[in-house]
Structures are given as C-alpha cells and as structure tokens.
C-alpha cells in the first residue's frame with residue numbers, strides 16, 4: 586500500500602513505480618548488505634532510458650523535463666537509495682559535460698550513457714571536503730593536452746565507474762576534466778574510509794591519478810571555472826538527491842504503517858493508539874510539503890530560474906525528513922524495526938548518510954543564506 590500520488594503524469598511515473606516494486610525492492614537488501622554496485626539494475630534502467638532522461642535527444646537522451654527525472658529518482662529511491670545514488674553520479678557527470686563540454690567531448694561520451702555507461706563525479710580529497718576552493722590534485726598543460734596527478738577520496742560509484750569527471754587545480758584555479766577509467770595511470774583502491782554505513786553502492790573508493798594524460802578537449806569548459814560548474818551541477822543533482830530522500834521517507838512510512846495496522850497490543854492494533862497516529866499524521870503532512878518543495882525546484886530548473894536556493898532547500902528538507910521518518914519507523918515497529926532482516930535500519934542509515942553526501946545540511950544552509958543575502962542586496966550597489 587502507498588499513500589503517495591504521482592506528482593507528474595502517471596503514465597510516465599507508474600512504470601517506474603512498478604519496476605521498483607518488482608525488480609528493485611527484491612534486490613535492495615543484498616546490495617546494501619554486501620555493499621555492491623548495482624551493475625545489473627543500472628543496465629536495466631539504462632535500457633528503459635532512465636539514465637539519460639535529462640540528456641537532449643541529439644545525444645541519445647530522452648529530452649525529458651526535470652520533473653520527470655525527479656519522479657524517476659523518487660520512485661527508484663523507494664526501492665533502493667543505493668541504486669538512486671548510482672544514477673546520481675551518472676547524471677552529474679553527463680550534466681556537466683552537456684552544460685560546459687566542448688562539442689567533440691560531448692560527441693565522444695554523451696551517447697555512451699544510453700548504453701549504460703557508469704560514471705563518477707570526483708571532487709572530494711582526504712584533505713578537502715566541503716571546502717574545495719584549493720585541491721591537492723593538480724592538472725598541468727602538456728604539449729597536446731593535460732597531465733593530472735593526485736588522489737580523490739570517497740568516490741561514489743568509483744568501484745564500477747568506466748568514466749570519471751574530476752576536479753583538479755590548474756594554474757588559474759580549480760578546473761574540471763574528463764578522465765576515462767582505462768587511461769594509463771588511473772587506478773582505484775579501497776582506502777580505510779571506503780565502507781560507509783549508508784548509501785552502500787559498492788566501496789567509496791580512492792581514485793589515484795598518476796601522470797594521467799588526457800587530450801585538450803578533456804578540460805570541461807573554461808579553465809578555472811570548476812567551482813562555478815560544480816555549484817550549477819550540484820544544484821541540478823540536489824533536486825534529485827531530495828527525490829531519493831523522499832523515496833526513503835515514503836518507504837519507511839509505508840512499511841511502518843503496514844506493520845502498525847497489523848500488529849496487536851493491549852487489545853488494539855498499534856495504529857489505533859492516538860500517540861502512534863500522530864506520528865503518521867505529522868510525517869504525512871511533512872512528506873506532502875517536502876514533495877511540493879522538491880517538485881517546484883525541478884519545475885524552476887525547467888523554467889530556467891536560478892535554483893541554488895530551491896534545490897538546497899529541497900535537499901535540506903527532504904534529507905532531514907527522511908532521517909526523522911526512518912527513525913519513527915524503527916520506533917513504531919518496535920523490536921521488528923531493529924531487525925537486520927527488515928529494511929528499516931537501511932532506511933535510517935541511507936537517510937542519515939544523505940544528510941552529508943552531495944552537500945551537507947550545513948553547506949545547504951550556507952547556500953540558502955547566500956541566496957537570501959544576494960536577493961536583499963540593493964540592485965544598484
């Protein structure tokens with residue numbers, strides 16, 4: 586049973602919901618427990634066109650509105666946030682090339698996503714997380730391209746990625762480069778921080794770049810514009826991250842409601858206690874509200890509006906809410922909620938991890954505050 590109606594055309598969203606129920610949900614526990622990259626599921630979503638929904642048709646994409654992309658991430662997130670975050674890194678890497686890449690780079694890489702290309706977006710280093718204004722990974726011009734040296738950390742999807750979009754410091758600032766997995770000098774390893782407790786889609790590997798040579802057009806957009814590009818790309822993907830968090834919240838809510846409706850205590854069903862009903866009533870209102878904020882952010886993107894504020898607000902609200910709902914779900918299900926065989930612990934771990942990954946809640950608040958201050962500043966100052 587689910588309480589959540591589609592917020593886009595059901596003829597688009599219902600097949601994603603059906604796929605989630607029939608194919609993603611049965612696989613989710615195993616992926617999480619064994620910390621596996623969902624290779625097979627990512628191939629299946631690619632075959633349905635869901636990995637490339639947002640890409641223009643001329644690059645083999647669906648040219649779909651962002652609200653359809655969001656609906657896809659929300660529905661898949663109900664089944665497995667690990668699958669969701671696998672698709673987020675695919676989305677981020679294709680979006681940044683689509684927005685900023687040279688045409689030759691677009692032609693080389695973008696059509697491959699429709700065939701299921703797996704990719705990562707590598708910004709973080711062991712010494713640089715929220716603050717990536719300077720980096721230890723360096724890229725310098727060579728005769729016919731760029732040479733990259735350094736090491737990135739915490740890279741989601743890195744265990745299976747065939748392609749990396751990498752942030753590196755170049756002579757004029759932080760820049761973005763496209764790096765194939767099979768380029769000489771590229772390797773990955775599982776460092777001590779590879780195993781997260783949530784969003785487990787395979788180890789979050791370290792990516793080593795040792796004298797890696799890439800052609801001139803591997804520089805995505807202008808040199809020194811990497812931070813600005815990251816802000817825009819992350820503003821896009823944060824809307825989808827919010828969708829995944831909403832999916833987690835919905836799954837936890839529905840699972841806990843089902844349990845409470847069937848479980849007897851003191852001559853009643855657990856759902857008959859008003860104290861329990863209020864948990865669900867409060868969270869139902871909050872999920873409804875967070876869904877509206879998130880879908881509005883997607884629509885703002887489609888309308889070409891600046892979404893730094895709305896996408897950050899969506900991820901902030903949905904991320905915190907998912908953790909709260911998952912925690913409630915464990916509580917309402919009692920001992921059953923704490924069992925390894927039940928999904929509630931996974932929901933809680935995934936939800937909490939997503940309050941850090943892809944922009945921590947504190948960084949999101951900074952972004953929202955900056956936007957407010959910008960808006961309040963005198964226009965002619």
Ligand SMILES: Cc1cc2nc3c(=O)[nH]c(=O)nc-3n(C[C@H](O)[C@H](O)[C@H](O)COP(=O)(O)OP(=O)(O)OC[C@H]3O[C@@H](n4cnc5c(N)ncnc54)[C@H](O)[C@@H]3O)c2cc1C
Pocket residue numbers: 674705706707708709710713714715716738739740741742781783784789938941942943944945946947948951
């Ligand atoms: C599951 C997971 C997946 C990830 N996947 C990727 C990936 O694919 N690619 C990638 O590049 N990185 C990835 N990361 C790394 C992630 O982007 C960083 O963890 C995140 O940017 C925070 O950096 P940090 O962990 O170094 O925390 P720090 O930057 O050290 O921050 C520590 C704490 O201080 C807070 N803080 C920092 N600056 C401020 C500030 N100005 N104001 C207020 N509070 C502040 C933070 O919010 C946090 O609470 C992933 C992380 C996780 C957990």
